[in-house]
Amino acid sequence: MIELIATAESVAQGKALIDCGIDTLYIGEDFYGLRLPYSFSLEEIEELTTYAHQANKEVCVAVNALFHQDRIEKVAPYLKALEAIKIDRVTVGDPGVIRILKKEAPTLKFVYDAQILVTSANQINFWVNRGAVGAVLAREVTYEELQIIRPQVQVPIEMLVYGATCIHQSKRPLVENYFHFIEEEEDTSKERGLFISEPKKEDTHYSIYEDINGTHIFADNDINLMPELDKLINNDFAQWKLEGIYTKGDTFVAIVQLFVQAKEAFEAGKWTPALMEILNQQLIELHPAERGLDEGFFVKNPGDVK
Amino acid sequence: MRTITKKPEVLAPAGTLEKLKTAIHYGADAVYIGGDAYGLRSRAGNFSFDEMREGVAFAKERHAKVYVAANMVTHEGDADGAGEFFRTLRDIGIHAVIVSDPALIEICATESPGLPIHLSTQASATNYETLEFWREEGLERVVLAREVGMEEVQAIREKTSVEIEAFIHGAMCISYSGRCVLSNHMSQRDANRGGCSQSCRWKYDLFDMPYAGEHRSLVGGETEEPFSMSAVDMSMIHHIPELVENGIDSLKIEGRMKSIHYVSTVSNVYRQAIDTYCADPDNYVFNQEWEDELWKVAQRELSTGFYYGVxxxxxxxxxxxxxxxxxxxxxxxxxxxxxTQIATIQQRNNFGVGDEVEFYGPGFTHFTQTVDVLWNEDEEVIDRAPNAMMIVKTKVAAPVKPFDMMRKKK
Structure with missing residues (x-):
C-alpha cells in the first residue's frame, strides 16, 4: 500500500486534497510545527480531521519544532487536545516531546522527524524502540544508502517525493538583521518570496524566510522523484510526502493528483516508463516557473558528499 | 565570608597533545579532544590512542579530565567499529564521550558500559524535558544548545539533575547546531560529518523574482554590504557570577582548531575569573585585564550570544x-x-632585540619588557630569532616558569 502524505495551505485545500485521493493530510500550527504552508488552529485541525476520517483518510499533525522553555509547557495541553480530536499521529523532532507524549497523551502515535538528523537505520531504530511508529528520512541520503537502510527497519520510512526541502534552521532573524543593517524595511515572511544565491553562482536560488521558529533556508531546487518512483516501490519505500510550502493553491492539488495517478497505476500493476514520462512532463509544466526541480541526493553516490 | 566550593568546570578545547597540556597548565579542569574517527573536526588535529593515553596520564596527575568528541551524524557504515572504539576509550581512561547521534549513543551505552556519555550541542537541547529524556537514557551530562538564554538556563537547572554544560567563549554556529546542511548542498561536504565549509560566512546575493527567472537584487543600501549570516564570537567573561550561581556544571570554550596561544590565554582568564568569584562572591569585582587579555586572542568582535536575548x-x-x-x-x-635571570625560550615566531614583548603564565601572571639581549643555543649573541622552534636565551625583567608564553603586538 502506497501512502500519499500532503501538506495543506487552507481548510479548503485540505478538503480538496482528501477528495483527490491522498491518504494522509499533514498539517499543524507553527507554534508547534516547522515550515508549514499555513498555521492551522485546533478548530481547523478538528474540522479537517473529521472530514478526513469520514473519507477514511488520516491526519498527521506537526509537533516537530525545537521547543525552548517558554513553549515546552504548552506542549502537554496541545498534545492532549490533539489526542481528544483523535488525529492519527504527530511528527516529533525534540526528544522532550516524546517524554511528554508518553506521560500526557499515551495513545497518540508519533513519527520521528528531525529531517537532517535522520540518516541511518540505527538512528531510526533508536526512536522506534522508544515508541516511534515511523520516521522521516533526511533528504541528504542517497539511493544506495536507502537500499541498505530499508531491510533493517520494520516501520514505514517517509520520503519526500515532491517539494521544497529545508537545509538550514537558525533561531536568529538573519534576514531581518541584514535589512536592519542596510536600513531597509522589508517583509521577511515566506509570502515575500526571498532567495539567496551563492557567491559566483548567480543562477542558484535558495529560498529563505523567517517565522516564529527562526530563519529557514531551502535547497536550491525542489525535489521531484517522479522518475524514481519504481525504485522506491521496489525497495519498500511506500510513504511519499508532497510538500506544498512553495507550490500554491490549485497548482499543488494538480501536482498531487499526478502522484495519485502514479499510485493507482502502481497498485493496478500498470506503471510504465511511458506513463512516468507523461506524468513527469505534466509536473514540470505545473511546477512554479521561478523554482527548479531535481532529484537531490537520491541520484548522488554515498562518497560524493563526505 | 561566603565562599563557593562547588566551582563549575572550565572545559577547554585541545586539538593536539601540546594544546591539551597547555590548557591544563593554564587552569582548565577538563579538555575535549577528537579521536581518529566519529568526530566533527576532520581538519583539527585528532588524537591517536597512544596520544590519548599520554594525555590522560598527564591530566590525571593534575586532577583534570579528558573528554572525546564523537559527535558525527552517521550515515550507513560510518558507525562500524564504534563499539570497539568506545571500549578502547574507556580502557584508556577517557572520562566521557560527547555524542549527538542516537545510533552512537546506543552503541556506546550497550557496548562500552561505564563510559559516561555527554549529549553534544549538535543535538540542540533547549528545554528541561529534553534534558530529562536524556538523563533517563542514562546520559551523565547535556551540552545545551547555544540558543538557550540565561533565564532558560536557570529554569532548566531547577527542573533537572543531569549535569549541564554551556558554551561561554568562542565562535558559534549560526544555525541550531546540527540543523544545517548548507555545506552538503553548496560544497559537497557533510557539515555533520566533519566537512563543514562554513558556508554561513560567505557573502550572498539576496533577491526576489517578481517575474519568473528575473533576479531583482535587494542587497546594498548605501553600504553595498552583501547578505551574510556570519556572526561575531561569544565571550561571557562579564557574566561569571550568573554562570556560577545558575549552577552550570561545565563552562565550555570553543576552538579545537585554535592555537596554544589562544588555549592558554582563554583558559587562564576564565580560571582566574571563576576562582576570584568563588573565593569571595559577595565582594567580587570584575577585572578589566581579563577582557583585555581575551581581546589579544580574539579573531572577531565579542558578544553574549543568546544569553540575554536574540x-x-x-x-x-x-x-x-x-x-x-x-x-x-x-x-x-x-x-x-x-x-642570572636568563630564560631559555623556544621560538614560535620571529622576534628580536628591540621588540616590546609580553610574558604571561598560569595564574594570570604577566609583564611587558623590551628584549635587549639575545643569545642562540651556542651562547652567541644574535640580533633576531628568525628560525621556527629555534632555542634562544634572553634576560627577563621578572621570574618566569616553564610553560610561560611570550607574545608581541603585530
Whole structure:
C-alpha cells in the first residue's frame, strides 16, 4: 500500500486534497510545527480531521519544532487536545516531546522527524524502540544508502517525493538583521518570496524566510522523484510526502493528483516508463516557473558528499 | 565570608597533545579532544590512542579530565567499529564521550558500559524535558544548545539533575547546531560529518523574482554590504557570577582548531575569573585585564550570544570591522635561571632585540619588557630569532616558569 502524505495551505485545500485521493493530510500550527504552508488552529485541525476520517483518510499533525522553555509547557495541553480530536499521529523532532507524549497523551502515535538528523537505520531504530511508529528520512541520503537502510527497519520510512526541502534552521532573524543593517524595511515572511544565491553562482536560488521558529533556508531546487518512483516501490519505500510550502493553491492539488495517478497505476500493476514520462512532463509544466526541480541526493553516490 | 566550593568546570578545547597540556597548565579542569574517527573536526588535529593515553596520564596527575568528541551524524557504515572504539576509550581512561547521534549513543551505552556519555550541542537541547529524556537514557551530562538564554538556563537547572554544560567563549554556529546542511548542498561536504565549509560566512546575493527567472537584487543600501549570516564570537567573561550561581556544571570554550596561544590565554582568564568569584562572591569585582587579555586572542568582535536575548544585526559581522589588537605568539619558556635571570625560550615566531614583548603564565601572571639581549643555543649573541622552534636565551625583567608564553603586538 502506497501512502500519499500532503501538506495543506487552507481548510479548503485540505478538503480538496482528501477528495483527490491522498491518504494522509499533514498539517499543524507553527507554534508547534516547522515550515508549514499555513498555521492551522485546533478548530481547523478538528474540522479537517473529521472530514478526513469520514473519507477514511488520516491526519498527521506537526509537533516537530525545537521547543525552548517558554513553549515546552504548552506542549502537554496541545498534545492532549490533539489526542481528544483523535488525529492519527504527530511528527516529533525534540526528544522532550516524546517524554511528554508518553506521560500526557499515551495513545497518540508519533513519527520521528528531525529531517537532517535522520540518516541511518540505527538512528531510526533508536526512536522506534522508544515508541516511534515511523520516521522521516533526511533528504541528504542517497539511493544506495536507502537500499541498505530499508531491510533493517520494520516501520514505514517517509520520503519526500515532491517539494521544497529545508537545509538550514537558525533561531536568529538573519534576514531581518541584514535589512536592519542596510536600513531597509522589508517583509521577511515566506509570502515575500526571498532567495539567496551563492557567491559566483548567480543562477542558484535558495529560498529563505523567517517565522516564529527562526530563519529557514531551502535547497536550491525542489525535489521531484517522479522518475524514481519504481525504485522506491521496489525497495519498500511506500510513504511519499508532497510538500506544498512553495507550490500554491490549485497548482499543488494538480501536482498531487499526478502522484495519485502514479499510485493507482502502481497498485493496478500498470506503471510504465511511458506513463512516468507523461506524468513527469505534466509536473514540470505545473511546477512554479521561478523554482527548479531535481532529484537531490537520491541520484548522488554515498562518497560524493563526505 | 561566603565562599563557593562547588566551582563549575572550565572545559577547554585541545586539538593536539601540546594544546591539551597547555590548557591544563593554564587552569582548565577538563579538555575535549577528537579521536581518529566519529568526530566533527576532520581538519583539527585528532588524537591517536597512544596520544590519548599520554594525555590522560598527564591530566590525571593534575586532577583534570579528558573528554572525546564523537559527535558525527552517521550515515550507513560510518558507525562500524564504534563499539570497539568506545571500549578502547574507556580502557584508556577517557572520562566521557560527547555524542549527538542516537545510533552512537546506543552503541556506546550497550557496548562500552561505564563510559559516561555527554549529549553534544549538535543535538540542540533547549528545554528541561529534553534534558530529562536524556538523563533517563542514562546520559551523565547535556551540552545545551547555544540558543538557550540565561533565564532558560536557570529554569532548566531547577527542573533537572543531569549535569549541564554551556558554551561561554568562542565562535558559534549560526544555525541550531546540527540543523544545517548548507555545506552538503553548496560544497559537497557533510557539515555533520566533519566537512563543514562554513558556508554561513560567505557573502550572498539576496533577491526576489517578481517575474519568473528575473533576479531583482535587494542587497546594498548605501553600504553595498552583501547578505551574510556570519556572526561575531561569544565571550561571557562579564557574566561569571550568573554562570556560577545558575549552577552550570561545565563552562565550555570553543576552538579545537585554535592555537596554544589562544588555549592558554582563554583558559587562564576564565580560571582566574571563576576562582576570584568563588573565593569571595559577595565582594567580587570584575577585572578589566581579563577582557583585555581575551581581546589579544580574539579573531572577531565579542558578544553574549543568546544569553540575554536574540542577537540583532549588531551581533552579525556586517560592515567595517572594528580594529582588534592582534597579538602574535612568539615563544614558549623552557627554563629559567634565577641567578642570572636568563630564560631559555623556544621560538614560535620571529622576534628580536628591540621588540616590546609580553610574558604571561598560569595564574594570570604577566609583564611587558623590551628584549635587549639575545643569545642562540651556542651562547652567541644574535640580533633576531628568525628560525621556527629555534632555542634562544634572553634576560627577563621578572621570574618566569616553564610553560610561560611570550607574545608581541603585530
Amino acid at each position: 542577537p540583532t544585526e549588531d551581533e552579525q559581522l556586517f560592515g567595517k570591522r572594528r580594529k582588534i589588537p592582534v597579538y602574535g605568539f612568539i615563544g614558549q619558556v623552557l627554563s629559567y635561571d634565577e641567578e
